[in-house]
Amino acid sequence: MIAYPPEPWRIKMVEPIKATTREYREQAIRDAGWNPCLLRSEDVAIDLFTDSGTSAMSDRQWSALLRGDEAYAGARSFYVFEAAVRGFYGYEHVIPVHQGRGGENILSRCLIRPGTHIPGNMYFPSTRAHQELNGATFHDVIVDEAEDPQAALPFKGNVDLDKLRAVIAEFGADLIPYVSLAATVNMAGGQPISVANLTEVCELAHAHGIPVFLDTARAVENAWFVKQREPGWGDRSLAEILLALCAPTDGAVMSAKKDSLANIGGWIGLRDPVLAEQARGLVLLYEGLHTYGGMTGRDMEAIAAGIAESVDEAHMGARIAQLEYLGGRLDAEGVPIIHPIGGHCVCVDATAALPQIPRTRFAAQTLAAAVYVDAGIRGVERGGVSAGRDPVTGENRFPPLEFLRLAVPRRVYTRAHMDVVADSLIRVHRERDRITHGLEFAYEPDHLRFFQARFRPVSGSSIW
Template sequence: MSGHPAEPWRVKMVEPLRATTREYREQAIRAAGWNPCLLRSEDVYVDLFTDSGTNAMSDRQWSALMRGDEAYAGARSFYVLEEAVRTHYGYEHVIPVHQGRGGENILSRCLLRPGTHVAGNMYFPSTRAHQELNGATFHDVIIDEAHDPDDEHPFKGNVDLGKLKVLIDAVGAGTIPYLSIAATVNMAGGQPISVANLTEVAELAHHHGIPVFLDTARAVENAWFVKQREPGWADRSITDILRALCAPTDGAVMSAKKDSLANIGGWIGLRDPELAEQARGLVLLYEGLHTYGGMAGRDMEAIAQGITESVDEDHISARIAQVEYLGRRLHTAGVPIIRPVGGHCVCVDATATLPHIPRTQFTAQTLAAAVYLDAGIRGVERGGVSAGRDPRTGENRFPPLEFLRLAIPRRVYTQSHIDLVADSVIRVHRHRDRITSGLAFAYEPSHLRFFQARFAPVRGTSIWD
């Protein structure tokens, strides 16, 4: 018995994968500037770079594509999406965008001005980039436990109300246009926020006239953790809990490429009709008409169907179980990971795995390259590279956590693939002393540098001895 539940789906179509040799992968990662993001997908055997847009759609979603209404204005497919969002998330005004960061851009342009401040439960690179480009300063008010990879706190995504109060007193409520709260915190390893904490955060913010906006990209996973861990919610449905998470907030930005099992798309959900009208005006400039927001009608149909499937308890329980299985295998083998295991990913603590590689040599980026070299597995760095530079000082930012994120796409990989990943990461960990060089920038973009940066080994021509 493996302790892993059978997947609640069966394979209907396959995509061939190509195994490569160690020598081939060495050439590929060199050509990619030691950045797994720049690899060609055909050179990757198991791709855990992200769970965003990499999900397998169901037969019902593929059927929904055929119902897409491609009218430029007022397409029927928009109203199908609108009804799905209203039903499951509870926001009255639904504005489609091409993906989550399109929504981040619109919200930032609507509300932020130079000198303003945004507080949230840990940063996310694209979200903070939009905030800073519009003149705001981001403040992390997450609980301290979130920065400790070994802490088993069940809701490491919670906001520290004391930190939030200090910030409001220090800068003044009038300079905080909104709070940016994530349901499951990506940069903490997919850690959830409790309904109780989010409700208290909203009460405090609203007392000071500050709206609260929720990143709902993985809110269904957050709802699952609430059901399992938060007292009083065990007998509630995932649909009920999802509505309860959204209820205290004033709006949301959604990347439908995550929970909603789609390959593209997103939306902004709002309660304030005036803000909604302002957002629609900017969507016209940056995304497309307000009834398609950069998406085809077929994409909106697939998202609407995906929303319905996302809250199915057989689906979400199996999804979380697959992630937990990988985490359990690594933890049992002594690989240091962020605990507890999050909703969409398993995160290997790079500083604990490679203590001999200084953070100035981008420890997690080095580990990501090593895991690719070993078995063709692509993960992504989350640490000094992702954090970028302070816009005021120009210095590299080094957040408390430095890890390799292994994000698992939904309904894509079997247990055999997950076992292959576990075997590889365990093997790299056992031979970690052979990783003798970190990395330095050979090319550094101005924004979101982890996507396009190129690196070179600090010593010699390879990171391995």
């Protein structure tokens, strides 16, 4: 039996889950245009669509809500929030935003001009969308192993320094406003970047006068992998490693809905006071006053408490163990998953699971629909649908990885829930030959289409 430590918390409040029949779920997914994102949450038994904003807050966080100062300007809660970010992440200038993509929007508007180029360790849909909408082209400089589901590299989020040098040589530093790094890398399956590689990237970029900005949404999870896998870091605390990851960078964008265990909120952290003033000015236009940024005082108090809880090693150890348990069960039964298992999700390799479905018929989207019909489990496609269309050619992008992401919310589900998920994926995998055709677009929005797109089976009224 795969090791599974007891959860380091007790349950004080529960939310009922509605039982549904297969026939009910078949109609529900059909009504949702074969897009699990468009399902009503009450029709979902186990919701693994995202770990963003879906965590269970602690008693300390709920208590912190009552301390919220809702003053429009200069609320006490902002300074509590600011001190937590400074203390644990190390950035002097802390600018609140309503969530991570608010920060992506502000940073892109501050730094990008048309015709520029952004290198990074694999794209994320909303990050790249903001970069492209402001006129930049994204260049993937991640190591090749990140695109191989079976590669066992411990840090598949690392940057290939030769690829980065090639981008700088081709376009010149003046046309590269910044390097965009993620820790961990979502679209590679939650894979971490090492402290050594991140530091080398910053040294190379800074030698050319190029700043480096870090997506820290899951940087504590990244710190856990550093502690477990990177030589010289095993005796350091998660808090120390988190500071070390951020230290060489020029700033960060944070969705506090991930590591910080909050249901809403985020921040931009910066070192340059001039850039910080520019960002605050745009926050006033797009988010709210620079001391609340679209959040309530309650939100900021809950985030501050969540930041401190996020670096607790018992919490993070149990979280990663839960993912390893789920992934281990799938792996043992031959369900093809991305290796190593990531920090926030288990990812099923859809091209290997459904080889009969061509990329143009969206195997991961098809698999997501099948798993929902089977047991009411909601995951999300990461592949051709999420990648969108090339803004120049209009052609669909098909990244090397096409997978169903099962993102597990923090402190929400138990081992029994993980067993239900595993049993369903194993069952669908055993019956995979019944899935003979995929999906095509019935409606396709212009941006972040995986959220609102609607699909239809290529043949008939069902996918199996």
